[in-house]
Amino acid sequence: MSDFVTLTIDGKEVKAPVGSTVLEAAKLAGIHIPTLCYLKGVNEIGACRMCVVDVGAKSLQAACMYPVAEGLKVVTNSPEIRESRRVTLELILSSHEKKCLSCVRSRNCELQKLARDLNIQDIRFEGAEQNFPIDDLSHSIVRDPNKCILCRRCVSVCKYIQTVSAIETVDRGYKTIVASPFHMPLRDTPCVNCGQCIVACPTGALREKSSIEKVWDALGNEDLYVIVQTAPAVRAALGEEFGLPIGTPVTGKMVSALKKLKFDKVFDTDTAADLTIMEEGTELVNRIKNNGKLPLITSCSPGWIKFCEHNFPDMLDNLSTCKSPHEMFGAMLKSYYAEKMGIDPSKIFVVSVMPCTAKKFESKRSELASTGYPDVDEVITTRELAEMIKEAGIDFVNLEDEKFDDPMGEATGAGVIFGATGGVMEAALRSVPYLLTGKDPEQVEIKAVRGEDGIKTAELEVAGIKIRAAVAHGLGNARKLLEKVRSGEETYHFIEIMACPGGCVTGGGQPIQPASVRNEIDLRTERAKAIYQEDESSTMRFSHHNPTVQKFYEEYLGEPGGHKSHELLHTHYIVRENYPEDCVCDPQ
Amino acid sequence: MGVCCCKDSKEQKLDEIIARYKGTRGALIPVLHEAQEIYGYLPMSVQKRIAEGLNVSLADVYGVVTFYTQFSLEPKGKYKINVCLGTACYVKGSGAILDKLSQILKIKSGQCTKDGLFSLDACRCVGACGLAPVMMINDDVYGRLTPDDIPGIIKSYRDKEAEAV
Numbered sequence: 001m002s003d004f005v006t007l008t009i010d011g012k013e014v015k016a017p018v019g020s021t022v023l024e025a026a027k028l029a030g031i032h033i034p035t036l037c038y039l040k041g042v043n044e045i046g047a048c049r050m051c052v053v054d055v056g057a058k059s060l061q062a063a064c065m066y067p068v069a070e071g072l073k074v075v076t077n078s079p080e081i082r083e084s085r086r087v088t089l090e091l092i093l094s095s096h097e098k099k100c101l102s103c104v105r106s107r108n109c110e111l112q113k114l115a116r117d118l119n120i121q122d123i124r125f126e127g128a129e130q131n132f133p134i135d136d137l138s139h140s141i142v143r144d145p146n147k148c149i150l151c152r153r154c155v156s157v158c159k160y161i162q163t164v165s166a167i168e169t170v171d172r173g174y175k176t177i178v179a180s181p182f183h184m185p186l187r188d189t190p191c192v193n194c195g196q197c198i199v200a201c202p203t204g205a206l207r208e209k210s211s212i213e214k215v216w217d218a219l220g221n222e223d224l225y226v227i228v229q230t231a232p233a234v235r236a237a238l239g240e241e242f243g244l245p246i247g248t249p250v251t252g253k254m255v256s257a258l259k260k261l262k263f264d265k266v267f268d269t270d271t272a273a274d275l276t277i278m279e280e281g282t283e284l285v286n287r288i289k290n291n292g293k294l295p296l297i298t299s300c301s302p303g304w305i306k307f308c309e310h311n312f313p314d315m316l317d318n319l320s321t322c323k324s325p326h327e328m329f330g331a332m333l334k335s336y337y338a339e340k341m342g343i344d345p346s347k348i349f350v351v352s353v354m355p356c357t358a359k360k361f362e363s364k365r366s367e368l369a370s371t372g373y374p375d376v377d378e379v380i381t382t383r384e385l386a387e388m389i390k391e392a393g394i395d396f397v398n399l400e401d402e403k404f405d406d407p408m409g410e411a412t413g414a415g416v417i418f419g420a421t422g423g424v425m426e427a428a429l430r431s432v433p434y435l436l437t438g439k440d441p442e443q444v445e446i447k448a449v450r451g452e453d454g455i456k457t458a459e460l461e462v463a464g465i466k467i468r469a470a471v472a473h474g475l476g477n478a479r480k481l482l483e484k485v486r487s488g489e490e491t492y493h494f495i496e497i498m499a500c501p502g503g504c505v506t507g508g509g510q511p512i513q514p515a516s517v518r519n520e521i522d523l524r525t526e527r528a529k530a531i532y533q534e535d536e537s538s539t540m541r542f543s544h545h546n547p548t549v550q551k552f553y554e555e556y557l558g559e560p561g562g563h564k565s566h567e568l569l570h571t572h573y574i575v576r577e578n579y580p581e582d583c584v585c586d587p588q
Numbered sequence: 589m590g591v592c593c594c595k596d597s598k599e600q601k602l603d604e605i606i607a608r609y610k611g612t613r614g615a616l617i618p619v620l621h622e623a624q625e626i627y628g629y630l631p632m633s634v635q636k637r638i639a640e641g642l643n644v645s646l647a648d649v650y651g652v653v654t655f656y657t658q659f660s661l662e663p664k665g666k667y668k669i670n671v672c673l674g675t676a677c678y679v680k681g682s683g684a685i686l687d688k689l690s691q692i693l694k695i696k697s698g699q700c701t702k703d704g705l706f707s708l709d710a711c712r713c714v715g716a717c718g719l720a721p722v723m724m725i726n727d728d729v730y731g732r733l734t735p736d737d738i739p740g741i742i743k744s745y746r747d748k749e750a751e752a753v
């Protein structure tokens with residue numbers, strides 16, 4: 001037991017591991033200490049002093065930082081402690097733009113909840129009006145500094161988890177603000193639009209750039225044929241917005257809700273995920289056979305793509321030229337489907353529901369318009385879909401299950417697992433043997449690439465070829481892996497990279513779970529379970545078995561990787577300089 | 589602006605500084621200090637070069653530059669005007685002095701005139717409270733000021749410049 005110490009918290013004896021904090025020990029004892037800036041594994045800097053406790057020292061100490069020690073006596077509740085926490089919170093609130101009624105985070109705001117939990121009745125301080133400008137020039141992210149409480153969670157996630165470091169606390173005194181260098185709009189920085197800052201933020205200071213009104217407008221426009229597609233990870237988390245337990249798959253209810261919102265067709269992006277596997281698998285096989293550029297790196301994650309364009313411009317040729325699945329789907333809808341159904345492609349409006357904020361930026365890339373029209377017209381996040389469902393007054397929880405529309409709603413289990421880290425790799429490795437030998441592999445599941453390790457590797461022998469594969473999620477991990485590849489320290493044939501830690505299930509557009517939940521359970525694992533369940537229960541588990549995809553090739557595309565595919569389903573990338581000199585902003 | 593004409597030699601010096609500090613802990617602040625000595629201020633191009641050189645993000649550099657009062661994002665003028673906003677001076681109306689300067693120089697506190705002649709800043713107590721309100725122009729102290737004194741003082745510097753040409 002030498003690895004444990006015994007301390008007392010509020011008179012209760014607790015055994016806690018050496019090196020843990022008072023906050024963690026209190027949790028073990030079932031004692032709640034309020035926190036605000038603390039987010040486990042992301043932001044452990046003791047900035048807000050909301051968690052102060054009495055450890056018998058001269059002054060109150062932050063429980064989230066204070067280490068346990070043998071014999072330590074801790075008090076978590078006393079008049080002095082309550083007063084200190086209240087003063088801290090009232091000071092934060094005094095300069096906070098308190099517009100809860102119209103705030104995106106109302107009812108899911110950690111600051112609002114804390115104010116109620118601490119029984120704040122009155123704010124005794126007059127705060128200076130801040131009136132910082134809102135930065136809403138990015139296609140993906142909106143920053144409203146007037147609602148920022150300077151907890152720095154966004155800074156930490158951007159700097160240490162994603163290694164993008166597009167934002168910092170800048171300036172001093174009451175002008176302190178989280179911003180990009182030279183107060184540049186986020187749009188002009190190396191920000192990759194991943195939205196991990198949004199899901200880390202306790203308040204309404206960060207949100208996605210909303211496309212809801214544009215989608216309502218399209219739905220109300222009788223000239224338009226409005227098609228919606230939903231990414232695999234959406235169904236694994238949407239239920240949380242309606243109070244269902246984390247990890248509840250809600251595919252049927254989601255489809256039903258979308259039909260009630262009056263989309264003309266409700267399709268599954270998973271179908272296009274299967275199509276992606278055919279294209280990307282073929283690309284891999286060709287590169288291996290013809291001594292092409294290796295490793296091949298997946299291109300489904302637009303946050304990762306922009307990161308690569310900024311930070312690994314020398315490796316752009318390693319990227320798969322495949323568009324991300326929803327963009328492929330959009331291109332197919334405005335070509336194949338339009339022709340088949342006799343609809344003018346200019347009248348088709350494609351909405352993608354994505355767990356991702358980076359896909360908003362992606363959909364605005366001018367090169368993603370194979371038919372002359374944008375492949376995808378608008379992207380909304382899982383959160384925005386929930387808002388629309390609520391706004392329409394739909395009783396989500398009690399909806400009957402419905403099925404995706406034919407003929408583009410069919411998908412395999414392989415397409416579904418795209419939503420979890422390792423999923424694209426696993427789906428590809430299920431099909432590569434077929435692409436090489438015409439036979440299905442005996443083993444369907446490839447567990448080595450599943451799970452929450454930051455970097456996972458696997459080796460697989462197919463038709464006498466050894467394929468070395470690696471999977472990284474979270475851009476910090478991606479950077480680590482790629483630096484090894486760049487230096488030649490490691491060699492691989494195939495690498496999957498997802499910008500968000502955990503992959504799409506914990507994407508920046510997913511329902512926001514507060515620190516109180518994220519500090520306790522691993523969201524990624526819980527949501528991924530829903531995804532793997534759907535795969536296990538699928539009758540088809542290989543992308544190349546998807547009859548819709550087979551029809552795409554027979555009726556329209558010809559061969560995977562063929563001429564028509566290239567026209568519609570592939571793209572190219574550009575080198576992006578970090579802070580190009582010409583965006584020196586005018587200092588005023 | 590003045591920086592560009594002799595950029596090359598300055599840039600070379602900057603690179604030497606970066607090379608000297610590279611790999612040492614806490615290098616950023618001393619490098620910024622030395623860079624400011626060369627350039628007089630820390631424009632974006634300089635901060636960018638330091639970020640790349642020390643392998644930290646521009647956001648990190650900018651955060652540090654804007655946190656410490658000794659770093660400046662704006663060039664400083666040939667004549668650096670500092671108006672004391674310490675308590676004694678403030679009580680005796682140094683705010684109005686600052687406003688007057690800002691009005692006739694057409695710049696805000698923290699900025700520099702287009703011709704590079706004057707920069708205007710507020711500072712803390714300079715230890716001449718007996719003379720409050722106080723301002724300094726380079727090393728010269730001006731005390732017991734009223735806003736009406738300001739145009740004359742500025743004119744005397746402009747005249748000095750005109751003679752020198």
Ligand code: SF4
Pocket residue numbers: 096097098099100101103104105106107109110111112147203204205
């Ligand atoms: S951030 Fe929270 S406390 Fe502030 S206005 Fe929004 S809901 Fe209210």
Ligand code: SF4
Pocket residue numbers: 141157158162164165166167190191192193194195196197198
């Ligand atoms: S979206 Fe991602 S890259 Fe951009 S500021 Fe937020 S965390 Fe950083």
Ligand code: SF4
Pocket residue numbers: 147148149150151152153154155178197200201202203205206
């Ligand atoms: S924007 Fe949000 S996460 Fe970032 S410091 Fe402000 S309150 Fe914290």
Ligand code: FES
Pocket residue numbers: 034035036037038045046047048049050051052062063064065
């Ligand atoms: S200081 Fe402990 S939660 Fe902020």
Ligand code: FES
Pocket residue numbers: 672673674675676677678712713714715716717718720722
């Ligand atoms: S307060 Fe201005 S000199 Fe002391």
